[in-house]
Amino acid sequence: MNAFWIILTGCLVSISCGLLGCYLVLRKMAMVGDAISHAVLPGIVFALLLTGVRDSFTMLIGAGIIGVFTTFLIEFFHRKGNLQTDASIGVTFTWLFALGVILISLFAGQIDLDQECVLYGEIAYVPIDLWILDSGEVMGPRAVYISGIVLIIVVTFIIIGYKELLATTFDPDYAVCIGISTALWHYLLMGAVSLTTVASFESVGAILVVALLIAPPATAYLLTENFKFMLLITTVLGIITSISGYYLAVWLDGSIAGAMSTIAGLLFALAFLFSPKEGILTKSWRNKEQNGTLSKSF
Amino acid sequence: MENLLEFFSFADPNIRYVTLGSVLLCSSAAIVGCFIFLKKKALVGDAVAHSVLPGVCLAFIIAENKNPVLLVAGAFLTGWISLVAIDYITAKSKIKEDTAIGLILSVFFGIGILMLTWIQGSGIAAQSGLDHFLFGKAASLIGQDLIVFGTVSIILLAVVFLLFKELTLISFDGAFAQSIGFPVRGLELILTTLTVLAVVTGIQAIGVVLMAAILVTPAAAAKFWTDKLKVMIILAACFGAVSGVTGAYISYIAPSMPTGPWIVMIISIIALVSFFFAPKKGIVNRLIEKRRIQNQITEENILKLLFNIGEADEDYFKARTIKDIIQRRPFHVSVLKSGLSRLKNQGFLEKENGYWKFTEAGKTKGQRMVKLHRLWELYLTEYLKIAPDHVHEDAETIEHIITPELEKRLEEKLQYPKLDPHKSEIPYNN
Structure with a gap:
């Protein structure tokens, strides 16, 4: 049963991450996703200090705000300070992450959060942290509900804003022409990314969220040219990653989140080599074949 | 005040090692960071920093002890592979650079975490302290580390000094350098090697997660004060050194405080002040x-x-x-x-x-x-x-x-x- 809860949480988290990651990858904002995942740390610490409970609604909101604030800061230094984007991202997130780690050490006695958890989460403890009703009824692990709710939010967001997100991602000029605010959707998307990062934080850790945000969408990107298929393939990849990641971790007796990112990387490597259209090996075979038929026809 | 005097008298050899080590690491990273900054490769530095983790673990699994030379060699290997992989993925597929960086960074880091937790579960006695690579622990630097890092810093400085003109040229205008017959690929290889070296020496103190800050933040801050590359490099090195000393001092007066994040905090404050209040820019x-x-x-x-x-x-x-x-x-x-x-x-x-x-x-x-x-x-x-x-x-x-x-x-x-x-x-x- 424990394995089931862990894998279920992993699936929920990786699907939410993957769906949003598709937009990040296509908008060339993968590293902004990375920055947000680091920068929400102080938000999480503050929320923990204020409420004292993990998984609280306050925590999601607080970190969501910090995430959007991070994107704003990156833009601000870039636009107003003439700082190049890569440096702007690098400076902003390392600063906020350092702040988060310092806060953790400062309030070590008051909050239940350690540095390892920040890095690779504690998905193995998901089944222990149960949601128990006042009547004493056990409802199952709390993390499952949290990541489930976030997945519902993410899917609703994508369904409602599908047209707007698509337009602002592929053709921002056209989007502006038909009256869609690119800035609004940009910040809404960033808000959604922050929310997902925070919700996934406890299970996979602040940094490995990035693997789930980027690797499955990048893999799907190599496998299809249809955006809807890309979302679908990402979802499937997320599920495969969670299941096989869990068993790899059990086999090696190591971190589940680490194993999940290893699998995600492996899947990408496979697609990179063997994708029917884009794989470098398939491409070179195709070339050889074509050269063969060409020389035969002469 | 007493603490301050005690600290800056450097009577305690431990304080000497820690302070000297932090200063060496931060300032040499800052110098290399200037070129990375100018080449707009700040996030590549971040990727290298995360990617050295599997190498460190691999070296440990092979040697079963924390031999600094071997650890550095292992870190060097995977750091280097990560850069090659990013370039290869970007060149050979439709994946864009930012995605490639994020992908390599997180996957390599994930593999590193998996290996690290495997080592921790394997019961090899010497493994304690290996996780210092994650957040760094400048306070645990010892004389032996200092010799390794000092040597690496000197190599870095010597290469930058000898190849200053060439590195400047490829940082500002690679195409021009190529057209007048400079071996651009070779020079880029050297710069890549320097980056990896700087990262590998720095992670012991700063940790892999925040290493990118030590590389790029001093350069970004220095850029706001000057237009001259030489001045920028000297300024960046000074900013790095100041944050190194301050970080070491803070973890001396408050031992529960992590040195690495404090160094990053100080250098970030310097950078934020520069962004807002530097004259002219x-x-x-x-x-x-x-x-x-x-x-x-x-x-x-x-x-x-x-x-x-x-x-x-x-x-x-x-x-x-x-x-x-x-x-x-x-x-x-x-x-x-x-x-x-x-x-x-x-x-x-x-x-x-x-x-x-x-x-x-x-x-x-x-x-x-x-x-x-x-x-x-x-x-x-x-x-x-x-x-x-x-x-x-x-x-x-x-x-x-x-x-x-x-x-x-x-x-x-x-x-x-x-x-x-x-x-x-x-x-x-x-």
């Missing part, structure tokens, strides 16, 4: 400067307008209301009012119960603006053959920045013309 100064120029343009436009109205009425010193002015040109009322009162303070205008009129100085200045405007319109039609109905907009912008020298040359070139393309008289001041 700082955000605050740029805002002030922008405001000053906006004000100057408004003032000059008001004077010009008053002169135009006066020209039409043939009475330059008649008092005008705000309404009169707005009728001729749609200023924002608040902008106009503040502009008028500034002009009064500067002595160009006088105000009498709600009416505004020129002083002698005001008329002269308004006249000059009108003259510049018309001279430029004439210049555009005469020399650039632009149709007279297309020249107004351009003159409207340039009139504010024409210097007296340029004014003189325009007059000479156009031979002191009497009329502009719209047949308005060009007003001379005599």
